[in-house]
Every structure is written in C-alpha cells, then in structure tokens.
Amino acid sequence: MLAKFGPAGNPDAFYESGKKASVEMPEWLAGLKLSAYxxxxxxxxxxKEDTARAIGNKAxxxxxxxxxxxxxxxxxxxxxxxxxxxxxxxxMKTMQAAHWMRADRIVFHIGGPGKxxxxxxxxxxKKAFAEVLELADRRGLTGVYLMPETMGKQNQLxxxxxxxxxxxxxxWVIPAVDFGHLHAVTGGQYTTKEEFAQVFNRIGEVLGNDVxxxxxxxxxxxxxxxxxxxxHWTFDDPYGPPHQPLIELCAEQHYAPRIICESAGTQAVDALAMQNLYYSLLK
Ligand SMILES: [Zn+2]
Structure with a gap:
C-alpha cells in the first residue's frame, strides 16, 4: 500500500477553473493524479443526504x-x-454525513480546557467522548474512524x-497528526527526520505499528x-515545517499515510509536490 495525498477543502485553482461544487472535486483531483480529499x-x-451520497459516489x-x-x-x-x-x-451529524459519503475517517479538535x-x-x-462513542454505537454510526487532531495553540487540548x-x-479512534501544529506549538520543532520519526515511533508504541x-x-x-x-501559508512561503524530511521518512520506512495538505489556497499543488517527491524517492 502507498501513501495517499490530497487537499483539505477546495483549493483556489479549483474555483479558478470554473468549478463550483464539492461534488466536482473527486474528478478534478483524479485529473491531477491525487487520491485523497x-x-x-x-x-x-x-x-444534505443526496449531496453527500453524490460526493461519495464520485469519490x-x-x-x-x-x-x-x-x-x-x-x-x-x-x-x-x-x-x-x-x-x-x-x-452524530458528522458521523451520519460520513456514512452517506462512505468517508472512512473523521478529524476533530478536542477543544479547549477553559478555566x-x-x-x-x-x-x-474522556467522559464526554465515552458517551459519544456509546451513542454512536446505539445509532448504528460506528464503522468510521474518529481522529482527535494534534493542535497548534498552547490553549487547546x-x-x-x-x-x-x-x-x-x-x-475506532486513531490520531490525526498535524505536523504544522506540532511545529507551531513547540516553537519551531519538527523540522528533522528524527523529530518526525519520534512521532511515528511513539504512536507505534502506544497503538501498534499498523496505526x-x-x-x-x-x-x-x-x-x-x-x-x-x-x-497557514503555502509551500512558497518562508515558514516551517519543511515537508522533505517527512516524505523521506515515509518513503524509507514504506509508511503509507494519508497526507492532507492544508496550505492556504494552494493545497492541491502542494499535496502534489509531496506526492511527486514521495514517488521519486520510492524509485
Ligand atoms: Zn483541524
């Protein structure tokens, strides 16, 4: 299995090409040879249910x-x-939408600690989340992975x-690792292959290598x-973290992550840059 790459949301180039609706995104992405959305x-x-099902069918x-x-x-x-x-x-509403779309993963933010x-x-x-899991089970909505995301601000859990x-x-709960957030919240760490590897290793230790x-x-x-x-900036802007060490690590270790690019407006081109590097290193 290989890594998959794609954008978060609809990039500027999608709208500039005259397209409007998310249901058109899967075909547009396939045209770029990307494989995640x-x-x-x-x-x-x-x-709405019919829109969600239509996006799922196109995907x-x-x-x-x-x-x-x-x-x-x-x-x-x-x-x-x-x-x-x-x-x-x-x-519940997001899980219902995921079922209609046949999306297999949902990313969420845990929230803030308040006072x-x-x-x-x-x-x-954890107590509130246990109730969410129980309710999802009762409503027949289990079967999609829920993914708490690593956050970028000090005042967020x-x-x-x-x-x-x-x-x-x-x-059914696995992590969503936002390396840009980890970089920001640690004041600039996560720029080397070793630092990226620590995250994979720690997750392997706690949740198993498959995760x-x-x-x-x-x-x-x-x-x-x-x-x-x-x-958030783009790959052309002078901010970190660099993607090269992460992609090198994934290629070397034969990791098959799904990498979603959250660049500001250029998320498809930048996803493609990561994918091209990944494939060139596999050769
Ligand atoms: Zn997020």
Missing part, C-alpha cells in the same frame, strides 16, 4: 479516499452542559499524549507566535 464541515455538518468512481473535518465547535472538555450536548450533536487544569479537562473530555489518551478508548504506518496527517507551513499557530 478532506471534506470540510468546519462550520457544521449540514450537508468511489475516481478512486479518491474521503475524510471529513468535523465542526470547530466541538468541545469535549466543556463544563457547560449545553456545549456538551451540542458537541454530541456535532459528532480547568489540563488534566481535569482531559478527564472531562491535543498535544500528542492527550490525543493518544483518547485513542486508547476504542479501536503508525497508516497515519492520518495534516501538513502545511505555519507561522507561529509564543501562543502557537498564527496562520
């Missing part, structure tokens, strides 16, 4: 692996009961160990401040 439900999973027809980014409003550690209820609802200590917020998050804590709760080898990865160049992530 992360559909964005960042502002709510309000997609299957063109050999595109589909994932979904869940709404940003998810906040598992919230103390406010309304927010917790809404969080549950966001999960709680991080450990207390994580305990609360989701360092690698926190992500792994949630992943231990079910075989590590087929990791879901977000990648983009990110500008940061002391507080962490500030802004």
């Amino acid at each position: 992360e559909y964005q439900c960042s502002r709510g999973a309000n997609i 299957e027809e063109h050999g595109i692996s589909l994932s979904i980014h869940a709404p940003y409003y998810i906040s598992l550690g919230a103390e406010d009961e309304t927010i917790v209820a809404n969080t549950q609802n966001h999960f 709680q200590a991080r450990t207390a917020a994580m305990e609360r998050s 989701g360092n690698l160990e926190e992500v792994l804590e949630l992943c231990k709760m079910s075989k 590590a080898r087929h990791l879901h990865i977000h990648f983009s160049r990110i500008e940061f401040t002391k507080a962490g992530e500030k802004r």
